[in-house]
Amino acid sequence: MERLQKVIAHSGVASRRHAEQLILDGKVKVNGKIVRELGTKVGPNDDVEVNEVPLVKEVPVYFLHYKERGVISAVSDDKGRKTVTDYFPEVEERIYPIGRLDYDTSGLLLLTNDGEFANLLMHPRNEVEKVYVAKIKGILFRENVRKLERGIKLEDGMTAPAKMKVLSADKKKNTTIVEITIHEGKNRQVRRMFEAVGHPVIKLKRERYASLDLSGLQPGDSRELTPHEVKQLRTLAQSPGKK
Incomplete structure (x- = not known):
C-alpha cells in the first residue's frame, strides 16, 4: 500500500x-x-x-545498478548533482531507488516503480541481508568485532546484530578491510557503526543484496532483474524464519 x-x-x-x-x-x-x-x-x-x-498503471520494472561514488541515490537533486536515475535515460517508467547508498558509497542498488515490492524489501522486520566491504582506518581487533556483531548504540537506537569477517589488515598503512552484513537501513549506518568503535570508513562498497551481486557489471552499469530473481526476493522477504 x-x-x-x-x-x-x-x-x-x-x-x-x-x-x-x-x-x-x-x-x-x-x-x-x-x-x-x-x-x-x-x-x-x-x-x-x-x-x-x-491513472494509467505502469508495468512494474526492476533494475540492478552498480552505483558509482559521487552519485546521489535519488530521483532528483536540488544541487544539480548526478543521480542514479540519470543512468536510465531510455526507461520510460518513473523508477526510484529501493533504499539508498550515500554519496561516497558505491555498489549494488535496486531501482523499481513497484512500491509494494520496494517497501517489502526495505522493512527491517523482513531482514533482507545487505553485504558491504569497508576499508577502515586502524587495525580492527577482536574486541571491536564482537561489539559490532552484538549491535552498536547509535543516536537513533541500537543496531541489530551484524555478521563480521576481517578480510585483511595492513599494519604499515594502518588500515583494515572488513566484510559486514546487516539487514537494516539506518542512514549511513555502516559508516556510523565503524565510527562508534573508533574506525572511520575510508571506502565503502555494497557487494551483495540478498542473493544478488555485481557479477558482470562495471561501475555505472545496470541490468534488469529476471522474473525469477524478483520472485526470489519476494519469497525471501515474505518467509518467516528464513535466516
Whole structure:
C-alpha cells in the first residue's frame, strides 16, 4: 500500500505537492469515491482517477545498478548533482531507488516503480541481508568485532546484530578491510557503526543484496532483474524464519 499522493506523482500526472492539493480539492477518486484525506493509502488493485481521468498503471520494472561514488541515490537533486536515475535515460517508467547508498558509497542498488515490492524489501522486520566491504582506518581487533556483531548504540537506537569477517589488515598503512552484513537501513549506518568503535570508513562498497551481486557489471552499469530473481526476493522477504 502506498500513499495516494505518491501514486499520483509516480504516474506523472502531477508533482507530489500538486497531487496533495488535487486531493484536498476533491478532484481525486478511489474506486469511484471522492477522497480528500492525504493519509489515504491505495494498493495495486485500486482504481484511481484524477479529474475524472483514470491513472494509467505502469508495468512494474526492476533494475540492478552498480552505483558509482559521487552519485546521489535519488530521483532528483536540488544541487544539480548526478543521480542514479540519470543512468536510465531510455526507461520510460518513473523508477526510484529501493533504499539508498550515500554519496561516497558505491555498489549494488535496486531501482523499481513497484512500491509494494520496494517497501517489502526495505522493512527491517523482513531482514533482507545487505553485504558491504569497508576499508577502515586502524587495525580492527577482536574486541571491536564482537561489539559490532552484538549491535552498536547509535543516536537513533541500537543496531541489530551484524555478521563480521576481517578480510585483511595492513599494519604499515594502518588500515583494515572488513566484510559486514546487516539487514537494516539506518542512514549511513555502516559508516556510523565503524565510527562508534573508533574506525572511520575510508571506502565503502555494497557487494551483495540478498542473493544478488555485481557479477558482470562495471561501475555505472545496470541490468534488469529476471522474473525469477524478483520472485526470489519476494519469497525471501515474505518467509518467516528464513535466516
